[in-house]
Amino acid sequence: MKGRSLRSCLWEGNNVPKKIDILGVKVDPVTMDEAVAQVETYMDEMSGVLVATANAEMIMRATHDHELMKILNDAALVVPDGAGTVWAAHHLGHEMPERVAGYDLAQELMRRAPEKKRRIFFFGSAPGVAELAKKKAETLYPGIEIVGTRNGFFSEKDEPAIIEEIRKAKPDLLLAALGVPKQEKWLYAHKDELGVPVSIGVGGTLDVMAGVMKRAPRWMQKAKLEWLFRGMLQPKRAGRLMALPKFVLKVHHAKKH
Numbered sequence: 001m002k003g004r005s006l007r008s009c010l011w012e013g014n015n016v017p018k019k020i021d022i023l024g025v026k027v028d029p030v031t032m033d034e035a036v037a038q039v040e041t042y043m044d045e046m047s048g049v050l051v052a053t054a055n056a057e058m059i060m061r062a063t064h065d066h067e068l069m070k071i072l073n074d075a076a077l078v079v080p081d082g083a084g085t086v087w088a089a090h091h092l093g094h095e096m097p098e099r100v101a102g103y104d105l106a107q108e109l110m111r112r113a114p115e116k117k118r119r120i121f122f123f124g125s126a127p128g129v130a131e132l133a134k135k136k137a138e139t140l141y142p143g144i145e146i147v148g149t150r151n152g153f154f155s156e157k158d159e160p161a162i163i164e165e166i167r168k169a170k171p172d173l174l175l176a177a178l179g180v181p182k183q184e185k186w187l188y189a190h191k192d193e194l195g196v197p198v199s200i201g202v203g204g205t206l207d208v209m210a211g212v213m214k215r216a217p218r219w220m221q222k223a224k225l226e227w228l229f230r231g232m233l234q235p236k237r238a239g240r241l242m243a244l245p246k247f248v249l250k251v252h253h254a255k256k257h
Contacts, residue, residue, distance in 0.1 A: 019078070020094045023250055024069055025059045027078045027085060031097045035079050036108050042076060043118060043172045043197045049076035050187050051200045053102030056084030058180050060243040063250070068181045071188045079105060084244060088251045103205045106175055107140075113173075114143035121169050121196075123162075124152035124177030125206040132210035147171050152178045163193050174199040177206040 019026035052075040062069040079100035089096035122130040130149035148169035174196045183201030
């Protein structure tokens with residue numbers, strides 16, 4: 001990978017590349033390898049941090065959701081999840097080495113989990129989905145420890161029991177699939193009570209693992225058309241996909257100023 005050795009040296013020396021401001025959201029210009037290494041460090045240090053996966057839709061939402069903006073800018077690591085985020089960084093004159101998709105980040109962390117003896121908790125999606133995702137993870141990553149599952153359908157009165165369930169399971173990594181911005185707001189609000197070294201909002205990751213939602217074919221991912229595939233599969237997302245042209249216009253405007 002071009003420039004990899006220099007970037008590796010920077011990270012190993014703890015001189016983390018400076019975050020890039022995209023419409024007010026500070027995004028880390030990291031490769032997948034660097035993101036994984038950083039999350040591993042947070043787990044080793046029992047940091048109790050939130051990691052966010054910022055795509056164009058999330059960044060656009062944060063421009064008018066000040067609570068989400070604060071959470072993202074307080075997060076320990078914000079990875080560039082989406083071709084739009086990488087494009088925006090380049091358009092604004094910054095280096096952003098590659099897209100770090102939240103789904104792929106979660107898979108890479110799970111792939112390494114058995115060797116590192118990491119404990120993982122799946123939280124979110126419809127009833128039964130987290131359990132199916134657990135079975136899939138156990139097939140893909142022999143020896144993985146999924147120490148708990150809980151669906152994402154709950155009310156406020158259920159929260160103390162959910163927090164206690166997660167605390168008792170003692171995961172090193174909590175993957176929460178509650179949708180944006182609910183997952184980020186919930187994890188941020190309860191991070192001290194949860195006592196989990198690393199929490200990540202992973203959107204539709206458990207649905208894809210469980211087989212209840214398809215991921216875009218590899219050629220569409222490479223062509224940066226994953227957003228279009230999601231829109232085709234979920235017509236209800238059409239309104240949300242309108243955030244993309246608005247995002248492009250807003251980034252153009254930010255560049256001029």
